[in-house]
Amino acid sequence: MDPRCSSVGFGSAEAVAEAILYEGYLLYPYRRSSGKNRVRWQFGVLVPPAWAAAHGLVDSGVAGSAESPWQRTECLVEAPDDAVVRIRLRFLHLQRKTVEERTADGDHRPVDRIDAGDRTELSFDEAVPQEFDVEAPVSDLASGRRLDLRVPGGEDVEPLVDGRGEPVGRVVRRRWPLTASVSISAEECRTPFRLRRLTVRVENIDRTTPANSRRAEALRRCLLAAHTLVAVDQGRFLSLLDPPEWAADAARECRNVHTFPVLAGEPGTSDILLSSPVILYDHPQIAPESPGDLHDATEIDEILSLRTLTLSDTEKREVRATDPRAAAILDRVEGMPPEVLERLHGAIRALAPVRPPGEATEQTPWWEPGAEPAAAPEVETVLVAGALLSRGSRVRLRPRRRGTDAHDMFLAGRTARVEQVLLDVDGTRFLAVTVDDDPGAELHQWYGRLRHFRPEEVEPLPEGIDVPPGAAGALPGEVEAR
Template sequence: MRTDRHSPRLDGAEAVADAVLYEGYLLYPYRRSSAKNRVRWQFGVLVPPAWAAAHGLVDGGVAGSAESPWQQTACLVEAPDTATVRIRLRFLHLQRKVTEIRTAGGGYRPVDRIEVGGRTELSFDEAVPREFDVEASIGDLLQGHRLDVRVPGGEDVEPLVDGRGEPAGRVVRRRHPLSASLAASAVPCETPFRLLRIEIRVENTDRTTAPDSPRDEALPRCLLAAHTLATVDQGRFLSLLDPPEWAAHAARECRNVHTFPVLAGEPGSDDVLLSSPIILYDHPRIAPESPGDLHDATEIDEILSLRTLTLSDAEKREARATDPRAAAILDRVDTMPPEVLERLHGAIRSLEPVRRGGDAATDPPGSDAQDEPDTGTVLVGGTVLGPGSRVRLRPRRRGTDAHDMFLAGRTARVEQVLLDVDGTRFLAVTVDDDPGAELHQWYGRLRHFRPDEVEPLSGEVAAP
């Protein structure tokens, strides 16, 4: 069933979920004319099924920018049949803003741009956030549960008057109806302890979009930046990035398509899950220094804020006329106090003792790595590794970067051995069979691993 019941635990994870929802919504310099803002909606786009079939959208990857008529989340939960699972589906609903000028006959005709009474408005695609909640017990999910999602279309009209108070134009915002479904189910896993695999499938069920429509015409009936949040009481979710050994096989059997679930909420908690079309790590957080969303969570707030301050008055006028969210960013940056901007420059999250050589107090447990600062090498498993050495990658399971799961077992070449500011050694490597390896070597974009995350190799080896 659908419920509008408030969930404080979800509220704690929605700051990150909002960053996912609006990632790439409108990028610096926040103007419609910018090339990067002409092709939008890159993540979590669930398209009408007939349109997807006509355009060959059959990709089954974990996450990313591929468009699809559906997405599937598979996660692991320890909970009794009486436990309650709450799932929140979130997405953006495209809203087409059209500017219209008043004609001599008293009607209106669409124009690309309108200026009335000192106000400028541009035709542009905005978006409205939508949320739908499902609540069911584990016992219900074992039988299967389905929610049909219906979002009505609509039209809002904002009159524009000239300096004399006479009608001169209007801004019309139109939304097409959406239809989708959310199916949730639970299946017992073959594990030594009680464990369930929960699957959540979200599907665009629109049947009105012509298969041969251009993308621009299909988007109003798409779910944009679609993702799910889930909570469980009387139980816990297991990390798919770092599952306990007894659940490792069950974690590998989880099939996630166009989305990937991670533990959300405060570090150490395990009752909230975020399944995002953008791959994250467990317990992702928004930096506390960030004063507000800039719609580009992969960038640095300080850089974007400073760049925004350099926009000309004409560029700012265009940005404000493009979208209310762009105007809000400009207002926030223009009025940002110096002490807030200073906080964006950086922060120290933790302090650790400086490591001197092979200090047993700071070496990873079970590691025999020793630093050789004068030679730029490191000793791992009795083998001295340096530039040119061959290794097999074994990213650590605890606290791993989500992207490292794709590199586990791959072979690589050591390019550099680096010393971090806290005295920790890292191996900078290029991955074998990476078509961009030479380019990465040229401009220094390398992958970094601790000594306890690699196995020394000798001679030529075949990639797994």
């Protein structure tokens, strides 16, 4: 079982994997000066283990933006002993771009910016895509296999000249070595039909990063946007979202940490799996109307394209100086023919009966173009701190300090009304609420745009307690620490 770069493809799953790889790489307005582009690399970041331990980043979340030294994928596969499993690990390797000015004595010194004729260059972090393939027969995985991977560092230098061809400086792009491991195993499941649980663990095994390093320094030796594609040549993977009844217990026993595996490739196929730090549904696809990546797969191409066209000439110059991928987006949007832009306005792929707002649909994937969002199954009650909460219950919001939506922190201590008690795909209950004194509460109720909290993030309010609109903090008789 040897690592190797391979030209063997994974079909249409590669397009989705590419979107995962560059999700959040650089966000509109694609300029270095934008606040949202100053804190980057949010998904699938595998950090050095000592640095993770020192910063309290070792946990077991399902997926999302949590940083961790490892991630684990567990999935179900039906395959004979001589079937071959192929795993492709993909990630970004940070590349630090430093602009250096030429000094009078012919040497160079780092600067923040250089203007060379009609070209401007800014110091900024880029990234280089890396991928490795690992193959092994299913029969060899019973005892498990581990493979260590090493990605060398490197340095590239690009000279800069002014309008007369005179050297004014250079751009230096530097990469630091990475070390990682891939562990693969397969075990038999206790099911009526033969089934194996395939486990893939990817780990950052760097031992050179000091535990007290700043995040910017630790990122040099991190795997960024790490995810895996898995294929089997004689067999099939079972959906963990919708497994057959005979495999339902085995699916529930799969423990995925910092990744979320789904069936990939064309609908109706089951020989390819994509396990990513971004939660997806089975067989995700890129809309055929999309002319190219905007590094924000959850946004609307039309909106981002139109907003990009509104950038001033000064802003566009900064975009081109920030990153080659940002410059490519700007070139593509500026050269987009009207008929291509028109196609981004919307497409109807299927027709369905009109339903009253808020009525649940039959599990129609929310990402399917032209489809109405599917509602999560609603349950009647959930027990929180000895109180049975249901529609109409009053609660005080206590969002977690870590691992939650940053915007929720602004609602800490606010009171709210429970609108729904819902059940997610993992069987976990959560509460959909409207916040008291929200001027848009009735509108949110009408079209179902509610705020969601886990049961442990709310505090039941006793019946009969009248909380003034907008009040936050302790109940009468309580003392709240400040």
